[in-house]
Amino acid sequence: MLESMLALPVEKQIFLAVLGFSWTVYLWEAYLSYRQRRIYRSTTQVPQELGKIMDTDTFEKSRLYQLDKSNFSFWSGLYSETEGTLILVLGGIPYLWSLAGTVSGRFGFGAEYEITQSLVFLTLATLFSAVTGLPWSIYSTFIIEEKHGFNQQTLGFFLKDAVKKFAVTQCILLPVTSLLLHIIKIGGDFFFIYAWLFTLCVSLVLVTIYADYIAPLFDKFTPLPEGELKTDIETMSQSISFPLTKVYVVEGSKRSSHSNAYFYGFFKNKRIVLFDTLLEDYSPLNQAGDQGADPEGNDMPSESKVKPKNKKQGCNNPEILAVLGHELGHWKLGHTVKNIVISQMNSFLCFFLFAVLIGRRELFLAFGFNDSQPTLIGLMIIFQFIFSPYNELLSFCLTVLSRRFEFQADAFALGMGKASQLYSALIKLNKDNLGFPVADWLFSMWHYSHPPLLERLRALGNVKQD
Numbered sequence: 414m415l416e417s418m419l420a421l422p423v424e425k426q427i428f429l430a431v432l433g434f435s436w437t438v439y440l441w442e443a444y445l446s447y448r449q450r451r452i453y454r455s456t457t458q459v460p461q462e463l464g465k466i467m468d469t470d471t472f473e474k475s476r477l478y479q480l481d482k483s484n485f486s487f488w489s490g491l492y493s494e495t496e497g498t499l500i501l502v503l504g505g506i507p508y509l510w511s512l513a514g515t516v517s518g519r520f521g522f523g524a525e526y527e528i529t530q531s532l533v534f535l536t537l538a539t540l541f542s543a544v545t546g547l548p549w550s551i552y553s554t555f556i557i558e559e560k561h562g563f564n565q566q567t568l569g570f571f572l573k574d575a576v577k578k579f580a581v582t583q584c585i586l587l588p589v590t591s592l593l594l595h596i597i598k599i600g601g602d603f604f605f606i607y608a609w610l611f612t613l614c615v616s617l618v619l620v621t622i623y624a625d626y627i628a629p630l631f632d633k634f635t636p637l638p639e640g641e642l643k644t645d646i647e648t649m650s651q652s653i654s655f656p657l658t659k660v661y662v663v664e665g666s667k668r669s670s671h672s673n674a675y676f677y678g679f680f681k682n683k684r685i686v687l688f689d690t691l692l693e694d695y696s697p698l699n700q701a702g703d704q705g706a707d708p709e710g711n712d713m714p715s716e717s718k719v720k721p722k723n724k725k726q727g728c729n730n731p732e733i734l735a736v737l738g739h740e741l742g743h744w745k746l747g748h749t750v751k752n753i754v755i756s757q758m759n760s761f762l763c764f765f766l767f768a769v770l771i772g773r774r775e776l777f778l779a780f781g782f783n784d785s786q787p788t789l790i791g792l793m794i795i796f797q798f799i800f801s802p803y804n805e806l807l808s809f810c811l812t813v814l815s816r817r818f819e820f821q822a823d824a825f826a827l828g829m830g831k832a833s834q835l836y837s838a839l840i841k842l843n844k845d846n847l848g849f850p851v852a853d854w855l856f857s858m859w860h861y862s863h864p865p866l867l868e869r870l871r872a873l874g875n876v877k878q879d
């Protein structure tokens with residue numbers, strides 16, 4: 414078989430290799446998911462080790478939730494692999510390219526013809542993927558998440574959100590792409606350095622403006638009101654010299670009852686964002702029938718001490734501080750900087766290899782571009798298809814690294830004396846998000862950006878007093 418493949422013209426070999434690799438990855442992932450589904454199916458009793466951590470009811474709920482999600486991703490994965498293959502085999506990319514040519518020809522742009530055609534191509538391609546992806550995300554949100562009690566969106570909100578997301582993406586993608594194509598065109602021999610510097614600047618600008626100008630288009634951010642929690646967060650930040658400027662609460666409950674916390678910002682201007690679903694005193698989900706929860710979210714209740722005792726969701730203040738101790742650990746230990754450095758080194762390497770490969774006509778021939786070699790198509794072919802083995806390897810390494818960072822951040826929180834609070838916070842968060850605590854080793858090694866709950870608890874529990 415290999416011999417007959419080698420007898421083919423090189424462009425055919427490239428095409429078959431890309432397709433073959435894509436299916437190899439697909440089958441590998443499908444196999445891993447199958448292993449994990451087998452665990453979901455067979456582990457119907459709470460394992461002894463988890464007896465104190467998880468009650469039977471939550472265990473069963475999370476098992477069914479994860480099983481539904483896994484079955485869903487089997488079908489959506491199969492669909493997208495088939496769709497991708499059909500697009501390649503039937504020449505969807507050259508077709509869309511010539512369609513973009515026709516459309517931009519009608520608009521009559523002359524001088525920067527290729528760039529105009531590229532932008533039209535990009536819009537059509539993102540529109541296509543948004544439209545074909547929509548039924549899947551509707552199903553996932555309104556059938557699966559809904560069934561397991563997570564979904565908080567109405568269909569109207571969801572669709573409006575999708576349109577907004579598409580529009581915002583276009584507003585960023587189109588000018589950035591046209592500048593990038595321009596830089597590649599006029600950059601000369603060292604264009605890859607300028608192109609890399611340009612994407613570096615773009616990502617820095619996006620990170621800077623994202624929280625203030627982009628995220629608020631989608632979600633409501635409210636400063637955390639003065640009070641015990643805020644004072645405690647400020648004190649903790651000071652104790653490790655974290656340059657905290659603001660603490661926000663984001664109304665995540667409008668979308669889903671999943672919970673989270675993160676920080677962002679450059680240098681001396683860091684902000685912390687807490688999901689309202691993380692805060693038991695805040696979560697509107699705990700306040701059904703409570704006069705505090707204004708549906709518009711205009712008047713967040715700040716008198717947080719007088720809440721009923723039977724809390725349904727979220728963490729108490731010491732636990733939130735422990736979660737933040739973990740998050741700030743990521744900062745203090747330089748994880749954020751390390752991730753940025755790795756991703757920029759990677760991006761530089763990719764642009765360099767792109768410069769080496771872009772002149773190869775057979776790459777374009779392989780994907781049906783017989784008499785033109787548009788730069789945008791070259792970017793797509795090389796970054797997406799030719800680099801895909803490298804991308805897979807890189808993403809595996811980053812997943813492994815991320816788990817190391819998570820352990821280190823846990824250990825940091827432990828060092829701040831927050832081990833037992835983090836311990837109970839992790840259990841609560843796992844419960845609120847219906848995480849399933851048992852994982853197939855191969856599946857979790859490949860996919861888990863965070864260590865399995867039990868391993869994290871063990872690492873913390875070694876020093877836990879009670």
Ligand SMILES: [Zn+2]
Binds near residue numbers: 740818822
């Ligand atoms: Zn973390």
